[in-house]
Amino acid sequence: xxxxxxxxxxxxxxxxxxxxxxxxxxxxxxxxxxxxxxxxxxxxxxxxxxxxxxxxxxxxxxxxxxxxxxxxxxxxxxxxxxxxxxxxxxxxxxxxxxxxxxxxxxxxxxxxxxxxxxxxxxxxxxxxxxxxxxxxxxxxxxxxxxxxxxxxxxxxxxxxxxxxxxxxxxxxxxxxxxxxxxxxxxxxxxxxxxxxxxxxxxxxxxxxxxxxxxxxxxxxxxxxxxxxxxxxxxxxxxxxxxxxxxxxxxxxxxxxxxxxxxxxxxxxxxxxxxxxxxxxxxxxxxxxxxxxxxxxxxxxxxxxxxxxxxxxxxxxxxxxxx
Amino acid sequence: xxxxxxxxxxxxxxxxxxxxxxxxxxxxxxxxxxxxxxxxxxxxxxxxxxxxxxxxxxxxxxxxxxxxxxxxxxxxxxxxxxxxxxxxxxxxxxxxxxxxxxxxxxxxxxxxxxxxxxxxxxxxxxxxxxxxxxxxxxxxxxxxxxxxxxxxxxxxxxxxxxxxxxxxxxxxxxxxxxxxxxxxxxxxxxxxxxxxxxxxxxxxxxxxxxxxxxxxxxxxxxxxxxxxxxxxxxxxxxxxxxxxxxxxxxxxxxxxxxxxxxxxxxxxxxxxxxxxxxxxxxxxxxxxxxxxxxxxxxxxxxxxxxxxxxxxxxxxxxxxxxxxxxxxxxxxxxxxxxxxxxxxxxxxxxxxxxxxxxxxxxxxxxxxxxxxxxxxxxxxxxxxxxxxxxxxxxxxxxxxxxxxxxxxxxxxxxxxxxxxxxxxxxxxxxxxxxxxxxxxxxxxxxxxxxxxxxxxxxxxxxx
Numbered sequence: 001x002x003x004x005x006x007x008x009x010x011x012x013x014x015x016x017x018x019x020x021x022x023x024x025x026x027x028x029x030x031x032x033x034x035x036x037x038x039x040x041x042x043x044x045x046x047x048x049x050x051x052x053x054x055x056x057x058x059x060x061x062x063x064x065x066x067x068x069x070x071x072x073x074x075x076x077x078x079x080x081x082x083x084x085x086x087x088x089x090x091x092x093x094x095x096x097x098x099x100x101x102x103x104x105x106x107x108x109x110x111x112x113x114x115x116x117x118x119x120x121x122x123x124x125x126x127x128x129x130x131x132x133x134x135x136x137x138x139x140x141x142x143x144x145x146x147x148x149x150x151x152x153x154x155x156x157x158x159x160x161x162x163x164x165x166x167x168x169x170x171x172x173x174x175x176x177x178x179x180x181x182x183x184x185x186x187x188x189x190x191x192x193x194x195x196x197x198x199x200x201x202x203x204x205x206x207x208x209x210x211x212x213x214x215x216x217x218x219x220x221x222x223x224x225x226x227x228x229x230x231x232x233x234x235x236x237x238x239x240x241x242x243x244x245x246x247x248x249x250x251x252x253x254x255x256x257x258x259x260x261x262x263x264x265x266x267x268x269x270x271x272x273x274x275x276x277x278x279x280x281x282x283x284x285x286x287x288x289x290x291x292x293x294x295x296x297x298x299x300x301x302x303x304x305x306x307x308x309x310x311x312x313x314x315x316x317x318x319x320x321x322x
Numbered sequence: 323x324x325x326x327x328x329x330x331x332x333x334x335x336x337x338x339x340x341x342x343x344x345x346x347x348x349x350x351x352x353x354x355x356x357x358x359x360x361x362x363x364x365x366x367x368x369x370x371x372x373x374x375x376x377x378x379x380x381x382x383x384x385x386x387x388x389x390x391x392x393x394x395x396x397x398x399x400x401x402x403x404x405x406x407x408x409x410x411x412x413x414x415x416x417x418x419x420x421x422x423x424x425x426x427x428x429x430x431x432x433x434x435x436x437x438x439x440x441x442x443x444x445x446x447x448x449x450x451x452x453x454x455x456x457x458x459x460x461x462x463x464x465x466x467x468x469x470x471x472x473x474x475x476x477x478x479x480x481x482x483x484x485x486x487x488x489x490x491x492x493x494x495x496x497x498x499x500x501x502x503x504x505x506x507x508x509x510x511x512x513x514x515x516x517x518x519x520x521x522x523x524x525x526x527x528x529x530x531x532x533x534x535x536x537x538x539x540x541x542x543x544x545x546x547x548x549x550x551x552x553x554x555x556x557x558x559x560x561x562x563x564x565x566x567x568x569x570x571x572x573x574x575x576x577x578x579x580x581x582x583x584x585x586x587x588x589x590x591x592x593x594x595x596x597x598x599x600x601x602x603x604x605x606x607x608x609x610x611x612x613x614x615x616x617x618x619x620x621x622x623x624x625x626x627x628x629x630x631x632x633x634x635x636x637x638x639x640x641x642x643x644x645x646x647x648x649x650x651x652x653x654x655x656x657x658x659x660x661x662x663x664x665x666x667x668x669x670x671x672x673x674x675x676x677x678x679x680x681x682x683x684x685x686x687x688x689x690x691x692x693x694x695x696x697x698x699x700x701x702x703x704x705x706x707x708x709x710x711x712x713x714x715x716x717x718x719x720x721x722x723x724x725x726x727x728x729x730x731x732x733x734x735x736x737x738x739x740x741x742x743x744x745x746x747x748x749x750x751x752x753x754x755x756x757x758x759x760x761x762x763x764x765x766x767x768x769x770x771x772x773x774x775x776x777x778x779x780x781x782x783x784x785x
Contacts, residue, residue, distance in 0.1 A: 058588030065558025101544035102527035
């Protein structure tokens, strides 16, 4: 399956297993602008897979309300770039529902999905990676898969998780990423980073599309520099798996974190700050962050903007030679 | 409803070309027959209302000629050839439904809900008990015993009139000035106080400012400070109730100020398009803190917005408990039977300050406030009704005032003496399970208190 098909499969499994589950958002009825919900309305009915008016604050608020009654709400925001009208509902309401009510009420059965990340031509408003805004908000979980197999398992975990979750789907991988994905449901645990390749000299951390970039960087490093890289896919941005990352840095002594989102205040800063607190004496070099520039996401300049393998390779080389 | 956009684009192109053909054919036919308008009438499909609400089909009849009804998918309306802007009517706006006059006398006997004596007494006692609790808790804030309070003066009728018309299991989403709904549902004074004091008995575990009540057993969703956020949430809950065939509605309270928020617009539109069994209950009390309604909106209040969304709407006298009751009762009956939203705008007046942080003499006259307190108050109007029915008298009034004050004072004194919850409760319920990072932070605070505990008010907190 490709990525969008693995999403459809996860949603299909959810609606089959959980009779309260509903999917809603802009244009989901006909299958969605990225085809993630194709066939689901015909299969499960128009009361379970339906369009809403064009209003993100309404979509998320509505989803919270469904979840408050205990039913499963799967809300789609058409692009992560458009999630901001719903920021109040997510941060002030969804994230705080359980805490502020003393656990009398919660909206744990809410999952918000949104296409995320650069796509080659998306520019300012079809390329954003807003995970850092939400990482600063206790009470929600933010999850980003790197592949179809990961996506299905992580999405199913989000849907069944008893806390409101935001699931960002790398849109550039919707058709481009293809792998074997079981048709039956399965779950991949949240808040567990995955060491996808073991190594001894440098730890590379990324999530979503960027995992594939640092994978390439790791082979470049092995070929050209004889350097052995340990690659970690963070998978859950918040609450994040501090232990796996720190354990790796204790071993390697060097850390490079890379994301498309702008450098300042990006999630790499949180990882960097925590790792230097926990692993200070193990570090052989300053922690390196290879990120997007502190600009809005440009259109024609995308090839220069993104933290590509050459920038990551160069940063890695400097760390090795520190 | 919800026609697939991609499909429609293809169909539109097909229809346009067919229409062009039909028009030219019709023109040629008319010209060859020398026929005028009469012939064109015959070409119209009988009962055609244009494409609004109908599905384009491949079996479409010959497309009507140019002079016929509009075909736009976006509106079902006739053509007009006179340029005229619709005048918003704010001088004589939507009329205000009432059952009692200002002296508590029934105006039109057929509108009297004929509630039994016990029920009307319950309405009266709920309003007056709330009023008594408000006075005492407001005072307690002035004395520094609780940090903050909001009174409900003047709006008690909107709370109990609506609450009485609902089923016990109907879900309530409020804003912050609806304590009378909880009072009507017999929420104990102890728990009102516990939340205001944030003591060990607070079901909310001391996390929120006073008056942010919540009660699962009484189906009253915990209040949050941000305004209008509850509105689209209430709609989602109503949708879920509809799916569950629960025979439940949701009622959503908000003020006329909160109705300006984007979330209100979102909620109304979603409720109408998704056909949700919900009552939107707007307490129009004349002020949003210091902002009068003349600076909040320029149209005919909130009731006039309902039809814009396709929502059945009514404006009622919020200080008339029976009017509020009747409107809510009928709205509830129809909402659940027809799966559609209703909008009730209850006109009332905020007699008290916005909160203990507000002194309303800064923006309104004492005379204005006194008028409402003395001449048009939901409690006195209902009392007049009770007196005229012989269901209440001055002796009972005196006894009840004494008794309710005693009950409130007892609960108050108890609440004040209780400890606050254990500081560990600062850390729980952020997620259902406590994440590792948060547990480390909790341990860090525990260690900190071991060394620096003397600088913290630990004596007032549960061990």
